[in-house]
Amino acid sequence: GDDAKAAQRVVRQWLAKKGITAPHLVMENGSGLSRAERVSAREMAGMLQAAWRSPYSAEFISSMPIAGTDGTMRKRLKTTAMRGEAHIKTGTLNTVRAIAGYSRDINGNTWAVVAILNDKAPFGASSVLDQVLLDLYRQPKLPETASVL
Template structure:
C-alpha cells in the first residue's frame, strides 16, 4: 500500500519480533536511511525496532546476529518447516544425534564460488571460520589434533606450493577475528598475486566488494573516479583498519593493493585507506597499457 514500508526477517523466526517504525518518503530517490535496534526480552525473544525513512521503490537490508547458535538453528528449522506446511510439536533440545536416528533428507552446500561471494562481499566472519574448519576437516590427519590445526597446515602447504614465504603469518581464526593473528602487507600482496594467476581468478575477484557499488565498499569512494574501479576486501577490528584487493589506475593497469593501519583509536582510518586507492589511481598517463601484476 502507498505510504507503507514492508519489514521482514529471513528466516522468519518466531522469537524475533519486528517493531516497524519506518516512514515512507514521497521520493523516488533512495535518500534517507534505516536504523536497526535489537533489544533482548525477558522471555528469550528479541525485538528489533526498525526506524528511519525509505524512498519509493528503495530497499535496505542488514545482517544481525540476534540469537545463540542453538536457538537460531531451532528457530530456523521451525520457520522453514512451517512455511512448507508442517508443524513441530516437540520442544527444542540440544543433544547428540541418537544412534537410532534415520536420515529423512540431505541438503548440500552451495559451491565454493557462491560461498566466498557471501563471505567477502559482506565480511561474514562466521562463514569464513566455518570454511576454514571445513578445509581442515577434509584434509585432517592423525598428527593435526583438530580441524583448526589441520587447516593451518593445509594453508601453509598451499603457500609453500605457490612459492610464497610468509614468516609473519599467524592463523588462529579463519576470519581473522583474533588479536593473535598477524600478516604483513607484502605477504598478503603475494597471496593476491598468486590468486591473480590462478585458473579461478575471475571467481575470486568477483567475490570482493566493488568500490562505491556493493558489499562493505558500497558507501566508500562512491562519488570519486574510483567507483567501480577496484575490488577490495575490507578488514575491521577495534584498533585495526585494512584493505586488500585489486585496483585499476587511470591507464587501465591492475594492481594488487594491501594497506593495514594499526592504531589505538583508528578514527578516520577508512578515509586514509581510501586515499591510498585514489593516489594509486592517479598515475601519470602513459600511451601504452600493461599489466602490473
C-alpha cells in the same frame, strides 16, 4: 587442537606450493577475527598475486565488493573516478582498519593493493585507506618493488 594445526599445515603447504613465503603469518582460527592472527601487507599482497594467476581468479575477484557500488565499499569512493575501478575487501577490528584487493590505475593497469592500519583509535582510517586507492589510481611514481599484475 589437532584440527587447527592440520589446517595451518595445509595452508602453509599451499602457500609454499605457490612460492609464497609468509614468515609473519600467524593463524589461530582462520576467520581473521582473532586478536592473535597476523599477516604482513607484503605477505597478503603475495597471496593476492597468486590468486590473480589462479584459474579461479575471476570468481575470487567478483566476490569482493566494488568501490562505490556494493558491500562494505558501497559508500566509499562513490563520487570519485575510482567508482567501479576496484574490488576491495575491507577489514575492521577495534584497533585495525584494512583494505585488500585489486585496483585499476588511470591507464587501466591492475594492481594488487593491501594497506593495514593499526591504531588504538583508528578514527579517520577509512579516509586514509581511500586515499591510498585514489593515489594508486592517479599513478604516482611507484617504488621499483611494485609491479603491474
